[in-house]
Amino acid sequence: MRPDVPNAIVTAIATVLRDTGRDTRPIESGMLLAGDLGLDSLDLAQTIVLLERSLGCDPFRSASTSRSVRTVADLIAIYDSAVAPGAS
Amino acid sequence: MTPALLDAPAEDRLAAAIGEMARRSSSAVAIVAQAGSAARCTIDYGWLSRAIVSLEAGIDAGRPVGIVARAARVETLVVIAAACGRQHVPVAFLAEDSRDLVGQLRDWVEVDDSLSLPAAAAGERGRREFETVPPQVIVATSGTSGPPKLVDHSWDSLLAAARLAEHWHGLGWLLAYDATRWAGIQVWVQALLTGGRLVVPASRDPDVVARALVEESVAILPATPTLLRRLLTSADRGLLCRSGLDRITLGGEAADAALLEEAQATFPQAKITQVYATTELGEVYRVADGRAGFPAAWLGKALPGCVRLAVRRDGELLVRLSRDTAEVGTGDLVQRRADRYEFTGRRSDVIVVGGAKVYPKRVEEIVRGVPGVAECRIYGLPSPVTGELVAGEIALADPLPENATPESVRAAVLAVCREHLEPHSVPRILDIVKQIATTPAGKTPRKPHS
CATH class of the missing domain: 3.40.50.12780 (ANL, N-terminal domain)
Known part of the structure; x- marks a missing residue:
């Protein structure tokens, strides 16, 4: 079954916010990771490890991922293509 | 003989x-x-x-x-x-x-x-x-x-x-x-x-080891700090207190003050010796004063066997076994705390998060102090964003403190770490496990999964 990428990403970000003692809030796809959610590079690193566990892939490990990641939607798009059938 | x-x-x-x-x-x-x-x-x-x-x-x-x-x-x-x-x-x-x-x-x-x-x-x-x-x-x-x-x-x-x-x-x-x-x-x-x-x-089951100590009237226990800690946190207390240990000889890893105090409280009649040795040099020195690290006054002095200790600018402990041999780097990092030099960890164990160094042993000492934590280990996880990320595992105390749940202990660990550590040193991945694995040599592993 194809994994629910948006749900996994929202769960991962909520875990990061909770683990770092920040308020959790509704997370929407249009939100800016840094600007709206306050995520820094450490938070992003944690999110990527959590997603590797829940989705079984880390698209950032391959050098081909050079797209800018600014919003929740950007993150969803990157993981969507990484878990798509046929993707390595 | x-x-x-x-x-x-x-x-x-x-x-x-x-x-x-x-x-x-x-x-x-x-x-x-x-x-x-x-x-x-x-x-x-x-x-x-x-x-x-x-x-x-x-x-x-x-x-x-x-x-x-x-x-x-x-x-x-x-x-x-x-x-x-x-x-x-x-x-x-x-x-x-x-x-x-x-x-x-x-x-x-x-x-x-x-x-x-x-x-x-x-x-x-x-x-x-x-x-x-x-x-x-x-x-x-x-x-x-x-x-x-x-x-x-x-x-x-x-x-x-x-x-x-x-x-x-x-x-x-x-x-x-x-x-x-x-x-x-x-x-x-x-x-x-x-x-x-x-x-x-x-077996290495803490209760089996504790029974062996008591039933066989063991006098001397040579162990790594990791094995001793497991015994103290997981074995039946009543059994441990009946042991007649005369001496505990710790080696293989540095022992921290909390472990030494706990061991002395559990085995009040035992003399606790810490042996510092490396594969290449053999035994370098022993300390038996029950405190972590070694006296700062030892630097530059001739110790038993003509051993001399020095500390490089970057904190690495250097050893010279005799006048005729060269000074050798040990790969162990030390830091001065009052009148002692205490071990902060192996150079190879240092986790580098976005260019900043994290000493896993220091994080472990803080995590272990949280009520409900029996054992823990901290290690570096590779990250495409920050190079490495601090990760850890905790094994919970059994029974847990009153009103505590596994989740509340985990949250408390993170909160205590945030309070005492720089942001990059706080574990970002923290898993609750049944038991912390040990290496075949009885040490705490520093790799993601051994």
């Missing part, structure tokens, strides 16, 4: 000491196997001595190039080592994770628990008139800092740290280490050279 025995060449001494003990008191217990379990059994000095003589006859007839001790039972390892030593045949001990290295020992003969030499053992070597190379003891490294490899030791270096004075004789020694590794071999050699009893627990 009689003076005559002390004059014997190092390689002869194990067999000679066991033989002498057997003559004096053949039924004296040498080894308690499967201690702490219903399968407990004992091996006496008479049996060991006869088995050594019998294997020696086989070795003498065949003169193999070398013998690989491929035995599961400690008594068999002892017999092989003693017989090889006195027959001047090199002996190799290969732990479970280094069995593949046997290919490097060409034409060596394997001896297992049956103690029989294969018929093919009759080698081409023949008896030599002169032994130009001292018979060696080959042991595989534990592979904590790389893949296991074979290291050549001499019988002299194996016996160098042995305590032979009269008050060390006839004591009960617990074998907490793997019997095929350097640390473990030293324990059984020490116990049997001094007519003592070697107590081998049936």
Whole structure:
């Protein structure tokens, strides 16, 4: 079954916010990771490890991922293509 | 041990000491196997001595190039080592994770628990008139800092740290280490050279170890801080308090102040010694004042054995064994705290998060102080964003403190870390596990998954 990428990403970000003692809030796809959610590079690193566990892939490990990641939607798009059938 | 025995060449001494003990008191217990379990059994000095003589006859007839001790039972390892030593045949001990290295020992003969030499053992070597190379003891490294490899030791270096004075004789020694590794071999050699009893627990289960300590009246416990911590946090308290331990000898890793205090409180009559040794240098110094690290006043002074310590600008501990040898980097980092130098960890264990260094041992000390945490380990996880990320595992106390849940303990750990550590040092991945794994050498692993 194809994994629910948006749900996994929202769960991962909520875990990061909770683990770092920040308020959790509704997370929407249009939100800016840094600007709206306050995520820094450490938070992003944690999110990527959590997603590797829940989705079984880390698209950032391959050098081909050079797209800018600014919003929740950007993150969803990157993981969507990484878990798509046929993707390595 | 009689003076005559002390004059014997190092390689002869194990067999000679066991033989002498057997003559004096053949039924004296040498080894308690499967201690702490219903399968407990004992091996006496008479049996060991006869088995050594019998294997020696086989070795003498065949003169193999070398013998690989491929035995599961400690008594068999002892017999092989003693017989090889006195027959001047090199002996190799290969732990479970280094069995593949046997290919490097060409034409060596394997001896297992049956103690029989294969018929093919009759080698081409023949008896030599002169032994130009001292018979060696080959042991595989534990592979904590790389893949296991074979290291050549001499019988002299194996016996160098042995305590032979009269008050060390006839004591009960617990074998907490793997019997095929350097640390473990030293324990059984020490116990049997001094007519003592070697107590081998049936497993590493903390309750089994605690039962072995009490039921076999163990006097001396050599262990790593990780093994001691596991015993203190997980074994039955009532049982531990009944033990009559005289001495705990810690080695292999640095012990922190909290562990030393807890150990002293649990075993009030025990003297706790910390031994600092490295694979390359052997034993460098011992501290027995019950405090972490070593006195800052030791720097630049000549210690027993003419050892001198120094600290490089980057915090690495340097050792010079004698006037004639060069200063050697140890890979261990130290930091001055008041009148002490305390260990902050191995240089290779340092986690680098976005260019900033994190010392896992320091994080572990803080995590361990949180109520509800029994054991923990901190390690670096590779990250495409920050290079590495601090990750950890916690094993929970049983029972948990009142009103605590696994999730609340985990949240408390993170909150305490945020309060005491810089943001990059706070664990970002923190898993609750049943038990913290230990390396085959009984240390806390620093790799993501070992």
